[in-house]
Amino acid sequence: xxxxxxxxxxxxxxxxxxxxxxxxxxxxxxxxxxxxxxxxxxxxxxxxxxxxxxxxxxxxxxxxxxxxxxxxxxxxxxxxxxxxxxxxxxxxxxxxxxxxxxxxxxxxxxxxxxxxxxxxxxxxxxxxxxxxxxxxxxxxxxxxxxxxxxxxxxxxxxxxxxxxxxxxxxxxxxxxxxxxxxxxxxxxxxxxxxxxxxxxxxxxxxxxxxxxxxxxxxxxxxxxxxxxxxxxxxxxxxxxxxxxxxxxxxxxxxxxxxxxxxxxxxxxxxxxxxx
Numbered sequence: 001x002x003x004x005x006x007x008x009x010x011x012x013x014x015x016x017x018x019x020x021x022x023x024x025x026x027x028x029x030x031x032x033x034x035x036x037x038x039x040x041x042x043x044x045x046x047x048x049x050x051x052x053x054x055x056x057x058x059x060x061x062x063x064x065x066x067x068x069x070x071x072x073x074x075x076x077x078x079x080x081x082x083x084x085x086x087x088x089x090x091x092x093x094x095x096x097x098x099x100x101x102x103x104x105x106x107x108x109x110x111x112x113x114x115x116x117x118x119x120x121x122x123x124x125x126x127x128x129x130x131x132x133x134x135x136x137x138x139x140x141x142x143x144x145x146x147x148x149x150x151x152x153x154x155x156x157x158x159x160x161x162x163x164x165x166x167x168x169x170x171x172x173x174x175x176x177x178x179x180x181x182x183x184x185x186x187x188x189x190x191x192x193x194x195x196x197x198x199x200x201x202x203x204x205x206x207x208x209x210x211x212x213x214x215x216x217x218x219x220x221x222x223x224x225x226x227x228x229x230x231x232x233x234x235x236x237x238x239x240x241x242x243x244x245x246x247x248x249x250x251x252x253x254x255x256x257x258x259x260x261x262x263x264x265x266x267x268x269x270x271x272x273x274x275x
Contacts, residue, residue, distance in 0.1 A: 001273050003095040006034045006085065006116055007041040011106025014043035015062045015255035016099040016133050018069035021076070023262035024097075029269070032093070033082035036109060040080050043070060044103050046182070053175045060171060063232060066255065085115045090123045095269045100134025100160065100254075102168075104185045107135060111185070117143045124151040124249075129272050131265035133252040134160045135185060138199055141206035150206035156246040157207070158214045160199040160253050167229050214244045232256035238263075248272055 003024055005017060024031050035041045046052060048070065050061040062070065073079050098120065101107045110116065120143035124130060132140045137159035143151045165183065172183040181187050186197035195201055204213045216226045222239040225231040231240035233256060241260035243252045248268055252261035 001028075001094045001269060002030045002032065002092065003097060003269065004032050004034060004088070004093045005097045005099060006088075006110070006119075007082070007099070008101065008106045008110035009036055009039065010042045011044045011101050011103040012041060012099055012110075013062075013101040013134060013255055014047055014070040015066035016101070016136070016258050017043065018073045019066055019255075019258045020097050020099065020131070020133075020262040020265070021073055021079075022069040023259070023266060025076075027266055029095075029266070030078075031076075032078050034085055034088055035082045036085055036113065038082055038084040040082060044101055044106070046103070052179070053172075059230065060168065060175070062255065065234065066258075085113060085119065088119050090119060090126055090128075093123075093128070094273050095129040095265070096120070096123050096131070097265065098130070098132040098136030098139050100136045100138075102135060102165075102183055102185050104181075107185050111135065111139050111142065121145055121151050127248060129248045129250070129265065129268045131250040131252075131261060131268075132157075132159075133258065133261050134254050135199055137203050137251055138185075141203045152203070152206050154208050154212075155249055156212050156214050156244055157203065157249070157251040158242060158244040158253050159203045159251060161215055162195045162198045162200040163227070164229050164254055165198050165200070166195065216242045229254075229256070233259045235259050 021031050047062050053060050141150050141152050145151050169183040173180040176182050188197050204210050225240045226242050233241040238260040241257040243260050243264050250265045
């Protein structure tokens with residue numbers, strides 16, 4: 001089985017990429033990468049070392065498991081020699097993982113690439129497994145089918161919720177007062193209502209109905225852990241995670257869901273490939 005993880009040149013979320021890669025590689029899946037120019041990508045350094053996050057670094061940066069996975073990822077030959085977006089062929093892969101990241105400096109080129117959006121649209125049309133997490137769902141929402149609608153139109157999905165994005169943004173404005181919008185890839189324009197440029201709002205506008213955006217219901221077990229933004233899942237504990245599956249499409253909200261997200265995507269991949 002072959003899975004592609006496209007990346008920006010820099011500033012991707014190290015947890016969402018490295019943990020997903022680690023889970024897939026441990027299962028024997030061949031994982032390839034792509035970047036805009038074919039050079040090895042670099043994760044968001046602030047998420048790796050907590051630089052400038054003051055007392056909030058322990059809450060906001062990648063945890064120990066993710067940092068360990070990232071160090072291993074850096075030695076992976078496929079990661080060190082990615083393909084370019086332009087040469088990607090959807091038929092060459094059995095699955096596609098779209099990770100996120102929030103730092104505008106690096107992420108916008110990934111989210112706004114017409115070439116990558118077209119690749120994602122073609123991949124969805126093939127009906128093969130796609131996993132998207134956090135801002136990666138924005139990339140999927142911007143990919144257009146032949147009808148002109150988003151490939152997520154008619155699907156159920158989650159993504160980074162506005163409460164989670166807003167909470168990180170508020171903490172970031174305190175911790176990095178000289179860089180107050182570090183946690184917002186897109187900020188509101190004059191006249192926009194609060195949260196209009198958030199991940200949740202953009203993704204929801206691409207869906208058939210606002211009800212197709214799935215957040216954690218209050219009746220869910222471990223609701224408080226799933227929504228606090230303080231608890232992250234692990235290889236052995238899925239209770240803080242919230243992952244939504246719709247057929248061969250899997251989505252999740254943030255790095256705190258990534259272990260469960262990766263395992264769920266792997267399950268879907270095996271189901272589809274083994275048919």
